[in-house]
Amino acid sequence: MEPxxxxxxxxxxxxxxxxxxxxxxNPLRDDWVLVSAHRVKRPWQGQLEKPPPEDVPxxxxxxxxxxxxxxxxxxxxxxxxxxxxxxxxxxxxxxDAPEPDxxxxxxxxxxxxxxxxKVMCFHxxxxxxxPLMSLPEIRAVIDAWAELxxxxxxxxxxxxxxxxxxxxMGCSNPHPHCQVWASSFLPNEAHLEDRTxxxxxxxxxxxxxxxxxxxxxxxxxxLVVENADWLxxxxxxxIWPYQTLLLPRRHVCRLQDLSDSEKDSLASIMxxxxxxxxxxxxxxFPYSMGWHGAPTGPYLEEDCRxxxxxxxxxxxxxxxxxxxxxxxxxxxxxxxxxxxxxxxAAERLRSLPxxxxxxxxxxx
Numbered sequence: 001m002e003p004x005x006x007x008x009x010x011x012x013x014x015x016x017x018x019x020x021x022x023x024x025x026n027p028l029r030d031d032w033v034l035v036s037a038h039r040v041k042r043p044w045q046g047q048l049e050k051p052p053p054e055d056v057p058x059x060x061x062x063x064x065x066x067x068x069x070x071x072x073x074x075x076x077x078x079x080x081x082x083x084x085x086x087x088x089x090x091x092x093x094x095x096d097a098p099e100p101d102x103x104x105x106x107x108x109x110x111x112x113x114x115x116x117x118k119v120m121c122f123h124x125x126x127x128x129x130x131p132l133m134s135l136p137e138i139r140a141v142i143d144a145w146a147e148l149x150x151x152x153x154x155x156x157x158x159x160x161x162x163x164x165x166x167x168x169m170g171c172s173n174p175h176p177h178c179q180v181w182a183s184s185f186l187p188n189e190a191h192l193e194d195r196t197x198x199x200x201x202x203x204x205x206x207x208x209x210x211x212x213x214x215x216x217x218x219x220x221x222x223l224v225v226e227n228a229d230w231l232x233x234x235x236x237x238x239i240w241p242y243q244t245l246l247l248p249r250r251h252v253c254r255l256q257d258l259s260d261s262e263k264d265s266l267a268s269i270m271x272x273x274x275x276x277x278x279x280x281x282x283x284x285f286p287y288s289m290g291w292h293g294a295p296t297g298p299y300l301e302e303d304c305r306x307x308x309x310x311x312x313x314x315x316x317x318x319x320x321x322x323x324x325x326x327x328x329x330x331x332x333x334x335x336x337x338x339x340x341x342x343x344x345a346a347e348r349l350r351s352l353p354x355x356x357x358x359x360x361x362x363x364x
Contacts (some may be wrong), residue, residue, distance in 0.1 A: 003098060006143045008089075011134035014275065015155055016224070016284065017037065017341060017343070018037050018053075018229060018341050018344060019033070019038060019341065020035075020038065021034070021035065021036045021037065021063075022035055023035065023335075024236060025237065026235075026237035027196060027197070027200065027208060027212075028192075028193055028194075028196055028197070028237075029087070029192060029235075029237075030106065030192070030196050031335065031336075032335055032336075033237055033239055033335065033336040033337065033338060034330075034335060034336065034337040034340070035053040035100060035337075035338055035339075035341060036339050037339065037341050037344075038338060039339040043201060044275065046320065049062075050164075050293075051325060054165050055176045056126050056127045056153045057126060057127065058125050058126055058127045059124075059125070059126065060126060062106040063073050063126055063173055063175055064077075064089075064176055065077075065126070065173050066124070066126060066193065067079040067080050067084075067124045070196065070280075071086075071089055072073065072089050072090070073089045073239070074245055075089075075215055079124075080121070080124055082124075082137075082140055083120060083121060083122060083123075083141060083144045083205075084120070084121040084124075084284075085118055085120045085121075085141055085144065085148065085180075086118065086150070087116070087117070087118055087119075088117035088118060088119050088179065088280065090171050091116065093113065093114065093116060093119035093120060093182075093183055094113065094114065094115070094116070095114050095116055096114070097112070097113065097114050098233075099112045099292070100112065100230070103219055108318065109306075111185070113183065113184065114183070114184040114186060114301075115153065115156060115181060115182050115183040115184055116152065116181075116182050117133070117179065117180070117181045118148065118152075118179070118180045118181075119177055119178075119179055119180075119182060120141075120144060120145075120148070120177060120178050120179070120184050121176065121177045122137070122139060122141050122176035122177060122178070123176050125176075126174055126175040126176075127175055127188050127286055128269065129176050129274070129278075130164070130176060130271070130274050131271060131274035131275045131277070131356055131359065132356060133176070135264075135267050135268060135271060136267075136301070136308065138271055139263060139264060139267040139272055140260075141267075142255075142263050142266055142267055142270075143263065143273060144225040145161050145180075145255055145291070146255050146256045146258065146263070146345060147254045147256075148161070148180050148294070149254065149291075150189050151255045151330070152182035152183070152296075153227050153296030153300070153307065154295060154296070154297070155297055156182035156296065156297050157184065157185065157295050157296060157297040157298060157299060158182065158183050158187060158190050158295055158297075159180065159181075159182045159296060159335070160180070160182075160183070160276075160290060160291075160295070161179075161255075161290060161291045162179055162180075162289065162290035162291075163177075163178035163179075163287075163288070163289050164179075164288050165285070165287050165288075165289075165292070166285070166286025166287070166326065167287055168286040168288045168316060168317075169174060169287065169288050170192055171286075179284045181290060182193075183209070186295060188341075189292070190292070191304060193292060193307075194295065194306075194307070195293070197209070197263075197306040197307055197308070198306040200306070201305065201306035202306075207251055207304075207305065207306055207345075208308065209247055209308035209310055210250075210251050211310050212247070213231060213247040213248070213249060215306075216231065216233045216236075216247075217231055221320055221343050221347075222235065222236060222342050222343055222346040223275060223346060224244060224274070224276065224346055224349045225269055225272045225273055225349065225350075226269070227265050227268060227269050228249070228260060228265060229248060229249055229250070229261070229262045229265040230247065230248055230249065230262075230265055230266060230269045231246075231247055231249065231269075231309060232244050232245070232269060232273050233245055233247070233346065234325045234342040234343075234345045234346040234349070234356070235342065236342055237342075238242065238338065238342045238345070239314075239327075239336040239340055240314050240315060240316060240325060240338075241315070241316075241317065241325055241338065241339075242277070242280065242315050242345050242348075242349060243312070243313060243314055243315065243339050243342075243345075244273065244312075244313040244349075245310060245311070245312060245313075246269070246270070246273070246312075246317045247308070247310050248262065248308070248309055248310075251268065251305075251308065252308070253267075253293055253294035253304050253305070253307045253308070253309060254294050254296070254307075254308045254309060255291055255293055255309060257309070258309075271294060272354050273305065273313070275354055275355070275356045276349050276350075276352045276353075276354065277313075277315065277357075278329030278356060279352045279353055279356065279357050280317075280349065280352060281311070281320055281321040283321035283323070284355045285315055285317065286315060286316060287314055287315035287316075288313075288314045288318065289311060289313045289314065290311065291310075291311050292308070292310055292311070292312065293305035293307060293309040293310075294309075295307075308312050313356065324334050325338075
């Protein structure tokens with residue numbers, strides 16, 4: 001049932017999205033988020049996170065992601081100078097797992113799960129992150145992403161590229177890297193986005209996120225950065241305080257379908273966004289991000305026009321480098337909730353400089 005947004009605010013005043021509570025619909029997930037804008041002013045007496053260390057050594061022989069380091073399985077990394085891809089030493093998915101037995105009851109179902117997990121280092125230096133890398137170096141990361149998506153997507157239905165940046169997001173090794181998991185099945189999020197995007201195209205005749213990008217480009221209020229090929233917005237339905245959605249302007253289904261010029265402009269807009277993230281609280285900004293595009297493997301022969309390539313960025317920080325949002329209580333048991341409105345978050349990010357705070361400090 002769709003919640004009603006009708007009715008005046010308490011006291012008979014006119015509704016203002018930046019001041020009054022309301023719920024917003026997320027068409028990509030077919031669910032709702034509670035926006036409690038009036039709570040922004042409440043004092044914080046909760047947990048303070050320890051800021052991440054800024055003195056990460058450029059090379060550490062004990063860091064298993066560094067060039068020349070020995071990993072847990074005894075293998076020695078090559079002395080790589082660009083990107084470096086290797087099989088995850090502790091994979092969540094393996095290609096040769098046996099199939100579970102047939103279920104004896106509909107409440108106790110299991111299905112086969114096979115796949116491969118890889119790790120990709122972005123750069124040989126541990127003290128760099130994407131916003132501090134050069135545009136050619138970021139472009140090399142994008143090229144490697146597209147190559148992995150093509151290689152693994154030739155046989156696997158889903159290839160999930162994701163980066164967990166920062167200890168706050170569970171990253172155990174301070175080194176610029178991401179993971180790539182390919183699976184023999186469509187994960188929950190992929191299933192959900194496939195259904196909602198297919199339904200939108202059927203009902204409206206245009207891919208959902210292509211139409212959404214066009215709308216946000218015109219409305220501007222949630223726009224963070226843009227260029228000729230891409231735009232980044234804090235989505236209307238954002239859950240995390242400074243969550244963003246990276247979207248291409250043209251209809252493109254998969255990362256490997258991008259042109260060379262689109263990959264160049266993608267490197268540029270990624271760098272601009274991530275510099276703004278770091279500049280917000282002058283800290284290496286933690287986040288989980290990942291790419292979603294049309295399924296691959298057997299789906300390569302199917303009509304996937306309802307899909308639009310996009311990347312999700314989910315950062316947890318709320319008020320400072322030490323205060324994060326927790327998804328607990330009401331969020332776990334009822335529905336997602338946020339205080340800061342997406343429009344307020346976008347305005348803050350949009351107003352930030354596009355020169356990294358560390359480089360500004362070097363110039364002083």
